[in-house]
Amino acid sequence: MAVDIGELGLLIGGIGTPVAVAAIGARAAIANAKRSNRTEEKRLDLDEFAAFRETYVADMAGLRAELAELRLQFNAIRAILRRTREAFREYIRQVRQTWGTNAAPPPLGEHIRDLLSEDDLDGTFSTAEVRRMRDDPDLAPTAEGR
């Protein structure tokens, strides 16, 4: 049995429906693609951030290790400096006690000599040189063969 839907029915059902479905389907597909692209972009951003964080954490770990090493060396240098100052202070006290008397000047403290001779490559603070300086007070500090 044929269904009599009339001309309006033919126009709406037969022509309008496929056109409307096509238009709606196409628009929905484009909208979905935009949305899914945004999701993919977000995921990409997160991946980039994760990679950046990994690099940053590794860099920071390296820098922290370097900083710890520097701090250690700085503390060692500070300790040496403190010991040197202590030793000189002690030596100056001893010199003061004999100042203006005929007593022989105090020997250069062993601990000062140890500290000074640590990097004493030309023997300026060797036992012989210190004795020579003491025995010959007129010897200029920059004299040749000192």
Added chain:
Amino acid sequence: MRRLVGGVRRAARASIWARDSVSAKDARVAGLLRYGLPAFDVFVITFGLLGFLGGIPALRATFSDGYAEVWALVLANTGLLALIGVAFPAILWRLEFTAKAFMVGLIVVYAGAVFIAGATNGDIGRAAVGGAILAMAVLPSWRLNDIARDRRVNGWL
């Protein structure tokens, strides 16, 4: 002759059946893109042509003989255009997109016509076929979304 062979070779290289035409992230659906969708379009063309020659009863019953013929012919053409488009998606994606959109619309009309024809005759079994026909619209609908997504991902112009 040589130019013709060269042109065919270039076309083959640009087609969906070329070796590197499907990207790694689409590897899972490579079979669908290369064979499933073209086969679907070939079946749609066949359906449209035979429907044009023999007439589609549900459309004739719901609309008219003339409408049924035009519908079948238009469906065959959408199938043909979609087949051409699916073969060269990077170049002809608009063609396939438009054809698939209209194909979905035509299938929906056909499903509605079968449902109406069955329901008005009290033939529930026939009306139920409308559901099966509507299932035909799933693949072209999916492809519509896939083309829209592919276009953005691959930067097709």
